Amino acid sequence: MRLILSDFVLVCDEGFGIIENGGVCFDEKIIAVGDASELLAKYKDAQVERLSENSVLMPGLINSHVHLEFSANVATLKFGDFMSWLRSVIASRDELQSECDEEMIARTLQDILKSGVTTIGAISSFGLDLAPCVKSALNVVYFVEVIGSNPAAIDTLFDDFKARFYEAKKLKSGSFFPAISVHSPYSTHPVLARHALDIARAEGVQTSAHFMEAACEREWLDNGGGAMAEFMKAFNPHSKPMSSAKEFLQLFHDTKTLFVHAVQAKDEELDIIAGQGGSIAHCPRSNALLGTHALDIANTAKHGVGLTLGTDGLSSNISLNLWDEMRAAIFTHQNCELEGLAALLLKSATINGAKALALNKGVLSEGYDADIIALKLPQSPKDISQLPLQIILRTGKAEAIYIGGVKR
Numbered sequence: 001m002r003l004i005l006s007d008f009v010l011v012c013d014e015g016f017g018i019i020e021n022g023g024v025c026f027d028e029k030i031i032a033v034g035d036a037s038e039l040l041a042k043y044k045d046a047q048v049e050r051l052s053e054n055s056v057l058m059p060g061l062i063n064s065h066v067h068l069e070f071s072a073n074v075a076t077l078k079f080g081d082f083m084s085w086l087r088s089v090i091a092s093r094d095e096l097q098s099e100c101d102e103e104m105i106a107r108t109l110q111d112i113l114k115s116g117v118t119t120i121g122a123i124s125s126f127g128l129d130l131a132p133c134v135k136s137a138l139n140v141v142y143f144v145e146v147i148g149s150n151p152a153a154i155d156t157l158f159d160d161f162k163a164r165f166y167e168a169k170k171l172k173s174g175s176f177f178p179a180i181s182v183h184s185p186y187s188t189h190p191v192l193a194r195h196a197l198d199i200a201r202a203e204g205v206q207t208s209a210h211f212m213e214a215a216c217e218r219e220w221l222d223n224g225g226g227a228m229a230e231f232m233k234a235f236n237p238h239s240k241p242m243s244s245a246k247e248f249l250q251l252f253h254d255t256k257t258l259f260v261h262a263v264q265a266k267d268e269e270l271d272i273i274a275g276q277g278g279s280i281a282h283c284p285r286s287n288a289l290l291g292t293h294a295l296d297i298a299n300t301a302k303h304g305v306g307l308t309l310g311t312d313g314l315s316s317n318i319s320l321n322l323w324d325e326m327r328a329a330i331f332t333h334q335n336c337e338l339e340g341l342a343a344l345l346l347k348s349a350t351i352n353g354a355k356a357l358a359l360n361k362g363v364l365s366e367g368y369d370a371d372i373i374a375l376k377l378p379q380s381p382k383d384i385s386q387l388p389l390q391i392i393l394r395t396g397k398a399e400a401i402y403i404g405g406v407k408r
Contacts (some may be wrong), residue, residue, distance in 0.1 A: 001027050001403070003046035004372075005036045007380060008387060010058035011349040011364045016343045016385060024057055026370035027403040040055055047219065050232055051399075054380045056391060058346070059362050060118025060371035060403065061322050062353030065260050065281040067206070067313025068129040071108045072099035077315055079289040082214035083154035083227045084331065089315060090315060096315075097128065104394045105132040108320065113138055113408060115321045116373040116398030121258065121281070121310065121357055123181050127164045129363055134171050137408045139371070141357045142168050143181035143208045146196040147188050149235075149242060153190050161196060169203070175404070179206040185240070185248035186217055187227060193251050200255060206358055207257040208281075212245065212264040214292040221245045258308065258356045263295045270303035279306035279356035284329045294332050297344070308356045309348040311404075324347055326392045342389035369406035373398040 002025070009022035009310055011033060023039045024029040025046055032039060040048070051057070070077075070089075073096055078088040098201045109132055112120065119139040122129060125147065135142045143163040148157035168178040180200040200207045212218060219226030221241050232239035232389045243251075245265075249272045256277040259265075265273075267282075273280070282295050300307055309329070311320045318324075326345045346408030376399045381390050401408045 001025065001031065001043065001046045003039055003043050003048045004057060004059045004374070005039070005048070006055040006374065007053065008056045009364060010388070010391070012055060012059050012347060012364050012367060014351070016262065016347060016388075017367040018387060020384065022057070024364055024372060026372065026395060026402070026405050028370055030364060030366055030368050030370050038207065051374055052376060054377040055206040055399075056335050056375040056377065057364070058373060059350045059364055060373050060401065061349045062119040062357065062362055063112065063114050063117050063311055063322050063349075064121045064258060064306070064308035064353045064356055065283060065310025065312060065318070066112075066120050066122055066320060067125070067315060068105050068108055068133070069100055069125055070096055070313045070315035072096045072327065073314045079316070080291055082290045083216055083231060083291050085290050085316065088230065097126065100128065102128070105129050105404075106135070109133070109136040109138060113401065114397050115323060116375070116395070116401060117322055118371040118373070118401065118403050119353070119357065119359065119361060121179075122166075123208065124164070127167070130168060130171070132243060132303055132376050134173075134176050137403060139175045139177075139359070139361070139403065141177045141179050141206060141359070143179045144168055145181040145183055146192055147183035148185055149189050151189060151191070154189055154356065157192055158195050162199070165199065177206070181208040182251075184210040184213070184217070185243055185245060186220055186232075190243050190247070190251060197251055197255065205247045207255045209252070209254060209257060211248070211259040211262050212269070213261040214290065215264055218245075221248075239353070242283075246272065249273065250275075252278070253304055256356075256358070260310065261287065261292065261295070262300075263293050267303065268301070270300065270305055274304040279308050279352065281282055281308045281310040281356070282329070283310045283312040283317075283325070284332045285318070285325060286316040288328070288332065290316055297333060298336065306352050306356060307344065307348045309345065321396065323392065323395050329390060330389075339385055339389055342392055345392060346388050370402055372402040376398040
């Protein structure tokens, strides 16, 4: 049993409690959180550690959406416009895959861990990241992705998906959780998506999907026109949308799906997501680099949709550091009240991420998994209401990391 004391404890519960001169007592699970002197008096047999001045304890961060298989990209793919980027992905996919081996993915996972992320939602398109994810110290919700729009190839595509999913399922553990991702409404045939989601419901696993990432996707699904129409013609001259946005969302009935991006989602679609108990993974730097506009987080909240935070992959980002992502969000959402935005971002990277991934994490409270990080600020703010903002602005890595109570 350990007892760690610090200047500040961010509980990251719904009320976003902050404890001054507090501590956390834990083994594999959190035993107690509270005032330092009271914890010392109650848990006399605990192994005590007092962190240095300007220290903060908080739950481990949760990166709810990340692609690892494109970690070799530096300047190969084209940023600035979604369709230009998508064409560059198609053109360079094989090259980037060949350059991204298991060793590179393992290094990437280690860098993610050092930043203070203890859990990721990893989207796996090809299975190249399976072994590194299983071996990693991180908790991994491993979304096996299904993709393909050719009706004639549905059986083949589904067989490939099933093989990858059931291989991942064999490796399920207390830190590795197989899950299912449907790529997007423009790239996945509804029959193929339906088959995969039937498995998700039968197996009781989490689901995810890219949804309404760009204006061209909106125009394609609504009208069958725009820049995406030209792109689709390269594959099929008679191509047309396989479903409307609403029809795509309705495929996810009886699931609690993490929908990624949703920057172009309409109010009616947000209501459907909320009604299904779904969440949105916000990836602000990816949205900026691909020119897809910023998510209206105030409107998302108005419709009762939970917000999580993800970095997307290095295919559309410059780092997988979630602190960098939070800083980008601070400067993106300039219409939001700053202190409230900082608290929302920290909740999105902790409690909200845990809820979206159905994990017993993301909060420093009795009975939750002891996934805890220690941070050190250069200086403590005089006004405690500024603490969440200063943590985001001044942090790049964790000083100490505990996953399941074990120091990593």
